[in-house]
Amino acid sequence: EAGSRAADAPIRSLDDLAAAGRSCTRCPLHCGATQAVPGAGPGDAPLMLVGEQPGDHEDIAGKPFVGPAGDVLNDVLRETGILRDRAFVTNAVKHFKFELRGRRRLHRSPDAGEVAHCQWWLAKELELVRPRVVVALGVTAARALTGQTVTLNAMRGAVHDMADGTQLVVTNHPSALLRQRNAEAARQLRGNMLADLTTARRCL
Ligand code: URA
Numbered sequence: 001e002a003g004s005r006a007a008d009a010p011i012r013s014l015d016d017l018a019a020a021g022r023s024c025t026r027c028p029l030h031c032g033a034t035q036a037v038p039g040a041g042p043g044d045a046p047l048m049l050v051g052e053q054p055g056d057h058e059d060i061a062g063k064p065f066v067g068p069a070g071d072v073l074n075d076v077l078r079e080t081g082i083l084r085d086r087a088f089v090t091n092a093v094k095h096f097k098f099e100l101r102g103r104r105r106l107h108r109s110p111d112a113g114e115v116a117h118c119q120w121w122l123a124k125e126l127e128l129v130r131p132r133v134v135v136a137l138g139v140t141a142a143r144a145l146t147g148q149t150v151t152l153n154a155m156r157g158a159v160h161d162m163a164d165g166t167q168l169v170v171t172n173h174p175s176a177l178l179r180q181r182n183a184e185a186a187r188q189l190r191g192n193m194l195a196d197l198t199t200a201r202r203c204l
Contacts, residue, residue: 011124014038014039017038017128018038024121027114027118029097029114032096032097036094037058037059037061037063037064037091037094039125039129040063040089040090041088041129042086042088043129044129045086045087045129046086047082047086047088047132047133047204048125048126048134048135049073049090049134050122050134050136050144051089051137051173052093052110052137052173053095053096053110054091055067055107056105056107057070058070068178070174072177076193076194076197080194081201088129090125091141092118092119092144092145093110093114093115094121095118107175112143118144119144119147122144126166132204133200133203134166134168135168135170136170136171137173137174138172138173139152140173141170142168146160150170155170169199169200171193174193176189
């Protein structure tokens, strides 16, 4: 029960973590967002998928990847044979960052400081779930997970060993497909995701 949780109560479970996250004020993003969006999925998931930050739909629903980017992700997971409800799905940053354009809330990428402030929550999720394999969806997740200013091109196509023994696979973000106007380029991005998620599945 979020309301009854003492701010300094120990965090022993994903539920504790989600409750604590609701009152996070480590960075100013909590001011504009509806709510913090914690990761979702089984606490013993062998696979963790990490996106960038909640979008408009996720901010309202309080759940990760439930909007258009989630539809792309679900499609690619299905094609790869990965069951989404066996994976833990989360984001590098837990609050939605946006700018208002009329009534529309347009996504803005989190900056390095916001990612760094939110890294504590991602580290806790990793510590509690202890997945065998983590997939970074996009460069923000890859940077949050490695703590380095890496690029997608340098990281894609290989399996990386993280310090705690977890294996890391990096692929592009599903929203990159949605933004891509060129059909051939979009096909290529989808092909990348299929190949990378297949690699991740083989590591499980
Ligand atoms: N994009 C993300 O990175 N995460 C979500 O949860 C939704 C869209």
